[in-house]
Amino acid sequence: MRKTVLVTGGCGFIGANFVRLLFETRPDWRLINLDKLTYAGNLQNLEGLAEHPDYRFVRGDICDRPLLDTLFQEEQIDTVVHFAAESHVDRSITGPAEFIRTNITGTFTLLEAAKKYWLENGQGQKKGHCRFLHVSTDEVYGSLGATGFFTEQTPYSPRSPYSASKASSDHLVRAYFHTYGLPILITNCSNNYGPYQFPEKLIPLMLNNGRQGKELPVYGDGGNVRDWLYVQDHCEAIIRVIEQGRLGESYNIGGHNEKNNLQVVELLCDMLDEKIGLLPSGNARRSLITFVKDRLGHDRRYAIAADKIDRDLGWTPKYTFEQGIEKTVTWYLE
Ligand code: NAD
Secondary structure, three states: OOOOOEOOOOHHHHHHHHHHHHHHHHHEEEEEEEEOOOOOOOOHHHHOOOHHHHHOEEEEOOHHHHHHHHHHHHHHEEEEEHHHHHHHHHHHHHHHHHHHHHHHHHHHHHHHHHHHHHHHOOOOHHHHOOEEEEEEEEEHHOOOOOOOOOOOOOOOOOOHHHHHHHHHHHHHHHHHHHHEEEEEEEEEEEEEEEOOOOOOHHHHHHHHHHOOOOOOOEOOOOOOOEEEEEHHHHHHHHHHHHHHOOOOOOOEEOOOOOEHHHHHHHHHHHHHHHHHOOOOOOOOHHHHHHEEOOOOOOOOOOOOOOOOHHHHHHHOOOOOHHHHHHHHHHHHHO
């Protein structure tokens, strides 16, 4: 069925990959991309789409309630896919205020606008197939030891201002389902990697520095473990949840790819050496790795059990880490 989708944060990393995938796989859907274009948003991520008749870009803030009301009315939005957020843990440690504003107040404002349009106003004609999908993170569950996995039943235990703000937004979204019957869905995913990521995050930062022969700073002992999810797999999972997810439910999305930071950085070094040659000094890029003071409160390990989305919706990741990282490195070098 044709949908009119409001994507928030569609000029960021995952949002841009999602918008591109939607155009490829759901050509009859209309797409409105609301993005404030913070430092993390980049219009070039969506180059080539601006003229598409079923695409509209709006530069604006999810905290701007009058703008949201106008968009819901004008476009008759029936689906929201909410990516917009402040997303970098390090920035949340040095400046948490913007995380509270965008991630909590912004999500609240968006929920209120959807509630008004879909439930109160009588305007949401296609009420039955309205969906509000909130994109969240596995970081809301806290930190794991050497064993165990996060399931949808794992109690929330966020430990950084970023994850606390995302946990708060998840609670609000869920509350709007139980209190007002808003048709919500929540996804909690692990670390994404792939094209269009801002080069402050581990993989694009290391590729950028490594290519230029600059230092490769690794936090602590490099032993922090993440479950790496190729961004296209994540975006396909989101479409599956929109189309088949049970309202009010959360779905964990993971890549079945646990690697510690040092393993990832060493692999990137080796791939760069192979693809563009050794450093001018003749040294391998692993020589650029330097261990720096650990991030405050650095969570040791995240690992996702993505059994529910597999069992209930038949989604599993298609890309192995080897395939995904090959595509990623090639994309950044190009
Ligand atoms: P990103 O930082 O690359 O992009 C965020 C986008 O939101 C940017 O385009 C930015 O301009 C926009 N934005 C920020 N504040 C806004 C506001 N007030 N109003 C409108 N637009 C605003 O983020 P990302 O990595 O693409 O992450 C997208 C979502 O996925 C976030 O909600 C994040 O918490 C979640 N997530 C990301 C990862 C990951 O590995 N990147 C993992 C788990 C969950």
